[in-house]
Amino acid sequence: MVFQINRMHKPITNGDSDLQTLDPRIYCNLKALVALKSAAANLSFQHGRFRTSARAGRHNSKIRGRGLNFEELRHYQDGDDVKNMDWRTTMRTGKPHIRAYSEEKERQALIVVDQRTSMFFGSQHAMKSVVAAQLSALSVWSILRSGDQVGGLVFDDDKTYYTKPRRSEDNVMSFFQSIVSANHKLNVNNVVSESQLSLNRTLLQLDKIINGNSTAIIVSDWQGFNDESLTLLKLLQRKNEVVLVYVHDEFERDLNNITNLVATDGSAQLSIDPKQINHQVPNFYKHYSDQFKRKLNELNCASRTQALPVIEIDTDGSELNQFCSALGRGIN
Numbered sequence: 001m002v003f004q005i006n007r008m009h010k011p012i013t014n015g016d017s018d019l020q021t022l023d024p025r026i027y028c029n030l031k032a033l034v035a036l037k038s039a040a041a042n043l044s045f046q047h048g049r050f051r052t053s054a055r056a057g058r059h060n061s062k063i064r065g066r067g068l069n070f071e072e073l074r075h076y077q078d079g080d081d082v083k084n085m086d087w088r089t090t091m092r093t094g095k096p097h098i099r100a101y102s103e104e105k106e107r108q109a110l111i112v113v114d115q116r117t118s119m120f121f122g123s124q125h126a127m128k129s130v131v132a133a134q135l136s137a138l139s140v141w142s143i144l145r146s147g148d149q150v151g152g153l154v155f156d157d158d159k160t161y162y163t164k165p166r167r168s169e170d171n172v173m174s175f176f177q178s179i180v181s182a183n184h185k186l187n188v189n190n191v192v193s194e195s196q197l198s199l200n201r202t203l204l205q206l207d208k209i210i211n212g213n214s215t216a217i218i219v220s221d222w223q224g225f226n227d228e229s230l231t232l233l234k235l236l237q238r239k240n241e242v243v244l245v246y247v248h249d250e251f252e253r254d255l256n257n258i259t260n261l262v263a264t265d266g267s268a269q270l271s272i273d274p275k276q277i278n279h280q281v282p283n284f285y286k287h288y289s290d291q292f293k294r295k296l297n298e299l300n301c302a303s304r305t306q307a308l309p310v311i312e313i314d315t316d317g318s319e320l321n322q323f324c325s326a327l328g329r330g331i332n
Contacts, residue, residue, distance in 0.1 A: 246312050
């Protein structure tokens, strides 16, 4: 059973029976994702050290961008850049030596976007599913601007939708359309599946399709995260850069301020007086809050012990600024 908090507005229409304009806080749209291109102008995953918690700045991680690969140590030749002189070898041998480099090839990046039923939740500003789509779009535009190839993997409760990395805006539009299509399939009548199966199945697929020396940015609420998930992330991290983005909502952390609660099993709904919950099920609020804390602790533990960056994003209306701030940039 899942909870739906009745503080979000229902989709609104424009009055045309053949055309429905969806509330952008509940469903994302292609135009909005494209519009984020300008917001990503100064955003970079190659900027250096970034805060993995926009609120507390607990851990620092570094994502390596493209650069120079060391090729060989050889004798100095006319025209070589003296900045690359290897003075230790020169002093030891008595002959000038230089360190030769070659430019690293362009890197590939994959943005993994969670659009499972658990993401169709929001109590403050927007659904987690919409926030995930927006953060993914920001990431895509930033990576494309850096000159690297970018693609994506969208996953819901049952399927994944893969867009091969390319350095092309047409390819970006194809990826965005996959996000929008998966997003628009979400509704309160969807039956929640076993989250750990869909999450781990996606991580396993990601490990099979991603090239080595790539960047994977996974945007999710991490429902179903378990020991197998961590093992799969470790496998990914052996040859790739991996960044975890954790999207969560205030009412996933604490139910005490809820005034109107509806519970659903995907087919029926029941209105519940929150004041009666703890009376009927002692310590229910505490158990609910402990579940969130446990998952957050597991992700932060992975961040500390496995050097897996975890960026926390709260769906409070400042999601984009939180994300940009975590990467050392803000949105004007």
